[in-house]
Amino acid sequence: xxxxxxxxxxxKSYGRKRALDGITLSFPKGKVIGLLGENGAGKSTMFxxxxxxxxxxxxxxxxxxxxxxxxxxxxxxxxxxxxRWYKHHSVEEAIRFGARVFPHFDLEKAxxxxxxxxxxxxxxxxxxxxGQEARLQLLLSLAxxxxxxxxxxxxxxxxxxxxxxxxxxxxxxxxxxxxxxIISTHDIHEVEGLFEHVLFLKGGNVVSQTDVEALRQKGLxxxxxxxxxxx
Ligand SMILES: Nc1ncnc2c1ncn2[C@@H]1O[C@H](COP(=O)(O)OP(=O)(O)OP(=O)(O)O)[C@@H](O)[C@H]1O
Numbered sequence: 001x002x003x004x005x006x007x008x009x010x011x012k013s014y015g016r017k018r019a020l021d022g023i024t025l026s027f028p029k030g031k032v033i034g035l036l037g038e039n040g041a042g043k044s045t046m047f048x049x050x051x052x053x054x055x056x057x058x059x060x061x062x063x064x065x066x067x068x069x070x071x072x073x074x075x076x077x078x079x080x081x082x083x084r085w086y087k088h089h090s091v092e093e094a095i096r097f098g099a100r101v102f103p104h105f106d107l108e109k110a111x112x113x114x115x116x117x118x119x120x121x122x123x124x125x126x127x128x129x130x131g132q133e134a135r136l137q138l139l140l141s142l143a144x145x146x147x148x149x150x151x152x153x154x155x156x157x158x159x160x161x162x163x164x165x166x167x168x169x170x171x172x173x174x175x176x177x178x179x180x181x182i183i184s185t186h187d188i189h190e191v192e193g194l195f196e197h198v199l200f201l202k203g204g205n206v207v208s209q210t211d212v213e214a215l216r217q218k219g220l221x222x223x224x225x226x227x228x229x230x231x
Pocket of ligand 1: 017038040041042043044045046081
């Protein structure tokens with residue numbers, strides 16, 4: 001199995017609104033993948049389907065070769081674009097809580113990432129800035145030793161320099177392994193170096209998908225390709 005997630009003719013309707021319009025695509029295994037598209041293109045809807053939070057109106061989704069289910073979610077880390085952490089927890093407590101409740105959580109890795117992301121162990125979530133909380137959320141997902149990591153807009157609220165550092169850390173730690181990471185973001189320029197494969201979504205359908213190496217060989221950046229296919 002070379003594809004970790006597949007969508008076959010997937011439609012999702014909310015009343016008369018079609019969030020996904022018969023989408024057929026597959027996400028290759030073992031890569032860092034960008035799921036890119038304008039507001040309302042259907043990215044969050046796709047993530048939620050992969051973790052069984054919503055079901056397709058019609059069509060079929062397969063994740064790790066199976067129908068999405070709560071049981072399968074043990075092998076997936078999912079960071080929602082609306083995620084909030086417990087306000088009263090300190091960074092240290094959040095990490096210990098993560099180790100208790102999330103399957104395959106690497107406590108040591110989480111502590112190292114917190115230090116790298118300049119989060120003090122005693123800092124309280126309720127007192128954090130948006131960007132600090134976003135860093136905490138991100139590390140709690142990245143510290144899980146799972147097959148598939150889904151990050152829905154993980155960098156929003158994180159300032160430019162911190163984002164660049166975090167992206168560097170992710171490039172160092174993620175691009176070599178077996179894991180598949182799917183990331184949606186609007187900050188394409190700053191995370192260019194992270195992606196190995198990109199999918200472009202528009203109006204509930206995939207308009208293009210390509211390996212980033214193939215783009216580079218054509219002398220194109222992801223941002224230039226985005227403008228070309230979305231324009
Ligand atoms: N619960 C819902 N009820 C009605 N419409 C919805 C619901 N959830 C999503 N939609 C609609 O489905 C479409 C796709 O939404 P989705 O959140 O998947 O987009 P997105 O690509 O993640 O957007 P963004 O980049 O703004 O986060 C949008 O038009 C949105 O308004």
